[in-house]
Amino acid sequence: MVYFTKNLMKTPVLTSGIQPSGVLHIGNYFGALRQNIALGNQYGGYFFIVNYHALTSVNNREELAQYSFDVALDYLALGLDPAKANLFLQSDVPQLGELTWIFLCLTPVSLLEKGVAYKDKIANGLSPNAGLFTYPILQAADILIYGGTLVPVGQDQKQNIEICRDTAERFNRMFAPENPIFPMPEAYILEDVAVVPGLDSRKMSKSYGNTIGIFDEGSVLKKKVMSIVTDSTPLEDPKNPETDNVFAMIRLFAAPEKQEEIAAAYRAGGYGYGHAKKELLGLMNDYFGEAREKRRALAQKPDFVRDVLRDGAQNATKAAEAHMVKVREAVGLMRV
Numbered sequence: 001m002v003y004f005t006k007n008l009m010k011t012p013v014l015t016s017g018i019q020p021s022g023v024l025h026i027g028n029y030f031g032a033l034r035q036n037i038a039l040g041n042q043y044g045g046y047f048f049i050v051n052y053h054a055l056t057s058v059n060n061r062e063e064l065a066q067y068s069f070d071v072a073l074d075y076l077a078l079g080l081d082p083a084k085a086n087l088f089l090q091s092d093v094p095q096l097g098e099l100t101w102i103f104l105c106l107t108p109v110s111l112l113e114k115g116v117a118y119k120d121k122i123a124n125g126l127s128p129n130a131g132l133f134t135y136p137i138l139q140a141a142d143i144l145i146y147g148g149t150l151v152p153v154g155q156d157q158k159q160n161i162e163i164c165r166d167t168a169e170r171f172n173r174m175f176a177p178e179n180p181i182f183p184m185p186e187a188y189i190l191e192d193v194a195v196v197p198g199l200d201s202r203k204m205s206k207s208y209g210n211t212i213g214i215f216d217e218g219s220v221l222k223k224k225v226m227s228i229v230t231d232s233t234p235l236e237d238p239k240n241p242e243t244d245n246v247f248a249m250i251r252l253f254a255a256p257e258k259q260e261e262i263a264a265a266y267r268a269g270g271y272g273y274g275h276a277k278k279e280l281l282g283l284m285n286d287y288f289g290e291a292r293e294k295r296r297a298l299a300q301k302p303d304f305v306r307d308v309l310r311d312g313a314q315n316a317t318k319a320a321e322a323h324m325v326k327v328r329e330a331v332g333l334m335r336v
Contacts, residue, residue, distance in 0.1 A: 014045025015148035015185075017090065017139070020067035021054045024074050025211035026284075027196035027204030030252055035190045036152050037078055040085035046146045046316055047080065048090045049309075052138060056131040072305050074214060077295035088312030090142065095320040100134075100141040102331060103167050106174065107137055111166070116159055140164035144182045145320045152188040161187040175330040181323065194252055197245045201229050215292055217285070225281045226274075235272040246276045253283035 016036045018024075024033065040047055049071045051064060058064045068089060075087055090096065112118065115136055121128035136159075143151055143164050151161055165184055172180035195203055198210030205211070212224050228246050233239050241247040241263040251259055262279060265271040298305060328335065 012043055012045070012150035013147050013183075014039060014043045014085075014150050014152070015048075015143045015146055016040070016045065016152055017048045017050040017053070017142055018071060018075075019050050019054050020064065020071045021058050022067060022206040023211070023213045024071065025204055025206070025213050026249075026252070027198070027211065029078070029214050030194040030196050032152065032154055032190055032193060033074075033078065035193065037075065037080045039152055039188070041079070041081050043150075044085050045150075046148070046319070047075065047085050047087045047312075048093075048142065048316070049088070050090045050142065052090050052096075053131075053135065056129060056135060069302075069305065072309055073295055073298050076298055076305065076308065077291045078214070079291070082308045082312065086312035086315045088309050088316050092309070092313035093145070093316050093320050095317065095324045096138075096141055096145055098324060099145050099320075099327060100138050102327065103137045103141055103171070104134060106170050107167065111163065112136065114159075115163075116156075136160045136163040137167065140167040143185050144168055145323055146316060147183060147319065147323060148185045149183050150188050151185050152190055154190055154193060158187065158189075161185065171327075176326075181326045181330060196252065197248050199224060199228050201245050212284075214288065215295055217288075217292060221284065222281060225277050225284070228277060230273040233273075236269055238269040239266045239271070239273075241266040244273070244276070246273055246280055250276065250280050250283060253280070253287045258283075 016039075018028075018033070018036075036047070039045075049068050051068050054064060054067070058067070072087060076082070080087060112133055115133070117135060118128050118133050121132065139160050140163060142148075144167070151157075151164075153161060168182040168184055172182055175181075198204035198208055199212070200208065200210045202208055202210060212221065216224060228249070230244060230246060244266070247262065247266065250262055254262065262276065266276070327333075
């Protein structure tokens with residue numbers, strides 16, 4: 001059983017990973033990213049760009065490298081403070097692969113066959129690779145190697161945190177029953193999240209090709225906003241804001257008073273979807289304007305970004321090695 005808490009422990013070890021498999025979009029931002037950044041600035045912890053995980057779907061070296069760097073830029077531009085939280089590349093912690101292998105040797109195949117992502121691939125007639133099959137164990141190692149005690153996730157990650165806890169319990173029981181090495185991490189279920197509609201009214205997702213990038217701007221952003229699917233209600237007729245995709249996005253960016261003002265205009269008639277889309281465009285430009293400027297400045301200082309990633313990786317590696325010393329001794333991996 002996974003325990004979900006909003007009563008944070010006094011000194012939680014926060015861990016959070018994000019996959020560099022494409023351009024981050026506003027669904028990512030309102031779904032988890034903004035909440036994770038706020039938690040990181042409050043509690044510190046380990047924020048890793050999971051480029052190993054991305055290899056399950058990204059097979060182009062230039063794309064993987066660029067996506068990874070872009071995620072670092074996005075995190076920093078959106079406000080993650082590297083003086084408080086460690087930001088780094090997953091692949092820069094060599095002990096991670098070592099712990100993953102040890103965990104895999106303790107994991108029943110039947111457990112991995114229950115993985116949601118794996119089962120989805122099978123159900124859709126696709127052939128998943130071994131990386132996707134073992135994905136939950138690499139994620140467990142991501143959390144446990146730093147002594148993670150708190151993992152901010154959405155409801156869709158519930159199963160993977162359960163597997164992580166099962167893995168920690170199995171290892172402790174088999175190799176360290178008297179002095180457990182790994183704590184039982186708790187899932188911090190993010191409640192202030194939004195399911196963001198995409199341009200075609202389905203959930204915003206890279207796989208659907210219906211996204212608006214967090215840092216889209218200018219003609220690119222305008223073209224996307226103006227292409228949001230709406231119904232065919234005439235301009236002069238009243239409209240229901242509660243069923244409109246444009247208004248659903250407006251809610252993400254507008255203050256409550258502004259939301260009420262726009263909703264009243266919808267219901268009064270004479271207010272078209274074109275008006276709403278222009279309103280949304282202005283709200284988005286205002287909301288992300290400062291972050292866009294910061295990102296542009298950071299993009300001109302790639303060495304600074306790399307230094308942040310390098311420093312974060314050094315701190316993470318120290319924490320990982322401290323745990324691996326105990327793990328190697330517990331399982332009998334001799335070093336001569």
